[in-house]
Amino acid sequence: MVFAGIDLGGTSIKAGIVNEAGKILAEASAPTNPKRPYQEMTRDFITCVMDAMNKSDTKMEQLASIGIGIPGIADQATGKVVFCPNIGWRDIPLKEELQKYIDRPVYIDNDATVAGLAESYAGVSRNCRSSVFLTLGTGVGGGIIIDGKPWSGAHGIGSELGHMTLVANGIPCNCGNNGCMERYCSATAVIQMAKQVCMTYPESRMVYLAGGSPDNLNARCVFDAAKEGDKPALMVFEKYVDYLAMAINNVSAFLDPEMIVLGGGVSHAGIFLLDAVRARLPRYLLYKSLPSARVELAQLGNDAGIIGAAFLGMANAPRE
Amino acid sequence: MVFAGIDLGGTSIKAGIVNEAGKILAEASAPTNPKRPYQEMTRDFITCVMDAMNKSDTKMEQLASIGIGIPGIADQATGKVVFCPNIGWRDIPLKEELQKYIDRPVYIDNDATVAGLAESYAGVSRNCRSSVFLTLGTGVGGGIIIDGKPWSGAHGIGSELGHMTLVANGIPCNCGNNGCMERYCSATAVIQMAKQVCMTYPESRMVYLAGGSPDNLNARCVFDAAKEGDKPALMVFEKYVDYLAMAINNVSAFLDPEMIVLGGGVSHAGIFLLDAVRARLPRYLLYKSLPSARVELAQLGNDAGIIGAAFLGMANAPRE
Secondary structure, rough: EEEEEEEEEOOOEEEEEEEEEEEEEEEEEEEEOOOOOHHHHHHHHHHHHHHHHHHHOHHHHHHHHHHHHOOOEEEOOOEEEEEEOOOOOOOHHHHHHHHHHOOOOOEEEEEEHHHHHHHHHHHOOOOOOOOEEEEEOOOEEEEEEOOOOOOOOOOOOOOOOHHOEEEEOOOOOOOOOOOEEEEEEEHHHHHHHHHHHHHOOOHHHHHOOOOOOOHHOOOOHHHHHHHHHHHHHHHHHHHHHHHHHHHHHHHHHHOOOOOEEOOHHHHOOOHHHHHHHHHHHOOOOOOOOOOEEEEOOOOHHHHHHHHHHHHHHHHHHHHH | OOEEEEOOOOEEEEEEEEEEEEEEEEEEEEOOOOOOOOOHHHHHHHHHHHHHHOOOOOHHHEEEEEEEEEEOEOOOOOOOEEEEOOOEEEOOOHHHHHHHHOOOOOEEEEEEHHHHHHHHOOOOOOOOOEEEEEOOOOOOOOOOOOEEEEEOOOOOOOEEEEHHEOOOOOOOOOOEEOOEOOHHOOOOOOOHHHHHHHHHHOHHHHHHHHOOOHHHOHHHHHHHHHHHHHHHHHHHHHHHHHHHHHHHHHHHOOOOOOEEEOOOOOHHHHHHHHHHHHHHHOOOOOOOOOOOOEEEEEOOHHOOOEEEEEEHHOOOOOOO
């Protein structure tokens, strides 16, 4: 059996056929064009899946299920997309619409959850029964795996780790609250911290790597300059690592998973970031002498979207 | 079948025989005397269980299991108490020791987890597949129930909700960190806030209810004065409710359980507190128009310790 996985993003629809080992056999994609009717977009989902099936010589009877990772919230019971702000969707009967074309089980879940699921089946956390995935990108997303299955909550609104309060009455967040974790742990946070430091240290290597203008700073400039030993960049880096260690400790104190996986753009800083986070974490752990979650870097990169969506079919066998 | 439940506290050992409906058929207790050898204390566990069995006319063949709630951390796999600071225990083979006397399955878990389990079997969250229990007492403890089973984490150090950072670099906590949730949401936090307010408003009704001295303030004085409309007490109450709503939102954003149950001393403020928390919570919820966790008061009070410990036997059937 093989599984179809669809990774729905704001710019593109990516579909793939994935085997039981988590290998993508073939892929196809189309532009999202979010403003059109959902029925039209759904037809493109189907076209992409069929295209990938053809490329991989998959017959319809081999296809076990279709899974979709969305940048939003789904209702598992009804197969509706409840809310998907980037696509402009609200209460869209996506499962029903897809099943007009292909009569297979359809599973829909949040994209960060799906990426976490991919890592837990075919990536770094593949031998873990429980893991928490953190996407450190423009924002911070979360994916929770418990007993090998994704957990998006009783109402589908869980694993929004980026919007947990880390600093009560702290920096205002787009969500309307203050001090959300993503205001301190995202790539956006790195850039904000760096811009502030560069006002005092305009000669920082960060500014040079940003082409001479702090306006062009990105997280990579900061991490690269820090790796080179640039002091202002190291100030930013250490502050960022400190907040990230606090956030990771919060995950351990709450759920204590076997592993916490760092993904998303910031994680491209690689072992340099990982070593620093691991070194800082014990400062915050409640039981410093007891075993706790291993912290690791994600392995699957962008493929996690398709692989995890496909694996929703395997993972969504009913819980006990 | 019936289940034995033992509630181990710093002052007393309480044991009970509990039926499948969650009714305590009989109880027995003994002083803890934490300084003696664990073997001696274990004999008192057994004596109390036997005593409660006698009182309830329970025959040995009717006893399904023995469960123990401890103010610490247990290793489910080995049946060892890993760490129990109030009792002075570290790596105590409690299951092995108990099974020298009674050859029945032994389950050990954290006391807040056990209380949450009791509520989820026989209390306010009894129809919920997932719930989070918060004990708001001297500190703040947490109990997580997922798919009807307690979740203490992959290493047994989870559900320490009181020690999640809510205010980065905030008030110092006994644990060595700063800004832990329990520094803002416990009864101790209420008292601290009240003492500070009473320095400016020594004529507050709170001080009167504390017998005229702010040194004797407790959480009840604050809530009672607030109920009577005392303005300084209302200032404290509103600040406390605000932090508690933030913490409850963090639980929803992370795990999104079906229900969040408030227990412990502070919850005796009852519907007055519950109404205020429910009114404040939408300010923080990420998806204000979508369904989210119901917030309720615990129902079982002190009995939750025995009932939940007993139910560990029912709940610990292996997960999927």
